[in-house]
Amino acid sequence: MKIINCIKYLMLLAVVSILTTSCSSDDDRGAIVDSPQTSTSKYVVGFEAFPVGDASSVDYILELPSLESLTTGEISVEGQGIPQKGWRFFHGVENTVFTVGYGDDDKCIAYGLDTESKLVEKGNFTFESTLNNYAAIDDNTLLAVELTFGGTSQEGSIQALSDKRFHIIDAETGKLQKIVEHPIDITVGDGTAANPGTIPWVTGMVLQGDKLFVSYQKLLADGSTVTVDVGRAYVAVFKYPEFELEKIIYDDRTSPIGINGHSTGIEKTENGDIYSNSSSALSAGFTSVTKPSGILRIKNGTTEFDKDYFFDVENAPNGGKIFWMDYVGNGKAIARIIIDDTIGPWKAFLEKDVLKMVVIDLVNKTVTDVQGVPIHGQRYTSPMFVEDGKAYISASTATETHVYIVDPKTATATKGAKVQGVSLKGIFKVTN
Template sequence: MRFCKSRYTQTFLILLIISVLLSGCYKPKSHFLQASGNYILGLRTQGANGTSDYLLSQDTINNAARSLSSTGNGIEQLGWCYYGSTGNTVFSFTYDNIKTGIGYGINEAGALYEKGRFAFERLDCFGKGDDSTLVAIGAPWGGGSYDCEIQLIDANNIRIKKRRLTPLYMWNKSDVLNKWPTSIVVNDNKMYVSFYPLDGGTWNTEYTDTAYVTIFSYPGLDSLTTIKDPRTGPIGLYGNQIGMMRAENGDIYTVSPSSLAAGYTQVTKKSGILRIKNGQQSFDPSYFFDVETASGGAKVLTAAYAGDGLLVARMQIPGTDDINAVWGAFDVTNPICKMAIIDLNNKTVTDIADIPAHGGQYGARWLVEDGKVYASITSTPASEARIYAIDPLTATATKAAKIEGQEVPAIYKIGN
């Protein structure tokens, strides 16, 4: 009996090991009815037990009659995701119990397929390095560790190919503040990383009177300098939103929310926009746009560069930024946001009347294509989630695809 029991145990263990190995290699399959196309969208649905994320492919999104649904369509992700893209690869980064990055492409039939996957410890901020490299930065969560980890992700082989630990910035050797990365722009063999200082234990933001950007070599990742500007507050906000944008001529524009709803615990400067001239390692002293004053009190949260000096921006509605609004800009059901066109050259702000008041988002990644910007809008009290096609030249918008779910936190187009 002792021999039989031992043999049974060995067999059980072998089967268990095989099961674990197979589950580790498991790749989610696309649904049989998966739509084809080279528009790739992250769809977040709301169920009784929380949200679920799907990745969908579509042949068009600029159609008000089109519904974006996970029913019989798309690939369900492992959990709540951030998204990123470069070249012909779209990444999902699961942030639930299993931290997994998965790269997807489009096959010859126009359907999504998994290119590969890898494990990661922390990834909180993403930006394009080049057509084969996605830059990702993991930030320290909580106190005790102050180094961020810059990671270069290979979009062809779906792996982390280079790592570099850095505190982003330290005032002195006794500095015990985390520096949370908010946006990444690579330009002229340099990588610009905006951040804001915070207490990792309490998330208090004691220093909100200066904009900060650390500049690295790229792809070497050597720290070159940290530049500061006291004309506005820190650049960007938590949650993989866009806080810096590169114009056609290589100039970089930065947006500072100066907003309690954006996760800051105090506000000391006006919401505004700064500029870093192409190839420079300093803020342009001749350029500052006080967006808050020009807009009558609205604050710019995030934006997409649409060309010709125009931004399509999600802005916080005046009068909604009080102590009860902390982190409110991340709630899709909280209608404190509006959309507007920001003219960087003429320093004007024009509301887009066609888009209703709506909630904010984590990781708002909009698509710029053929002079239009496509953005996910979840409006209340109508409770309609829809993509809007925005024309920056006329400050108008039309309804595009309807979202059968909570929101679309990322919109990409890959391939031809």
């Protein structure tokens, strides 16, 4: 009898086990159905193609299969890529790449990856006047400001275009959220060519907490690009997002900050400090020079230039006049230095043998030449692409263009992929 009862008990346990296993399997199947899809990352470049005949060059946005595509072989838009209209700026915010028309087009287009990991247009908007300076002020927002020169009215008198139009753009949708108009440091003239007044030209924007720092130069308000007040660096400090101008700060140890176009005039480091760079170069658009090319600092939590910090880059060993600078991390920046400022006005934007690449240690105030990058040219550069501590940068000589992979720790570079075009205007990584 004991044996029979034991057998019955074991059979009951087996039935319970089968039922429990069946329920568990049903639960597991539910968990598998609800599991999230894995994300995919791709590399995207802004590609400036060769012009055809006498036509202007046309830009493309091009998807690359892997990071290796930047390090070996050739990059071309033949049979691939999305052609854009005319010459453009490129800028990235988190997983969105923006292309913005300049001259030939008045549209800003946002691209990202869809659910099938295909590069597609996310949204777009048109603007009234050329957008000229951009900043990813957080992971969701692109801030762009219009370029205004001033100009001449129909009656022949000078009219100053005083207000700067800041475009606040949602990076997720690619749509314009709003436009905020605000004057910055204008000087009203008397309407004559002899006294047109001055207007600001924005060269950089950085958000620190609830403060927006905006660097700028001053131009004559007569439609020219004549720089004035060249013996001071200027930054306007706004309360953000209200766009209330709190103060204008300046420093007379160097020149106005940044250069024309896609300038990274001011940048923020990991500890929240802000560094600015001033060119003082005639070949980079200045019409007169009185101060050395240098770097200033605004310490985290303050709204004034640090009186105890100034780096005279122009007169430092291996130094010179800064054409472009971007922060790479760990207190270091990569910069392009003009090797000859006597080549003529604006020629640093045009020549192919006028720039050298350096690593600038912002903390220790040193300049080190990057070995492996030739003397070169590069008209405009988006904020550079950094992965695993290495910077990927396009540089052009008189005969060819390559991607260079720069190690800021050793100030050495490896020649990467050859670009079958004028240049790469931006390198980005996007994830869906």
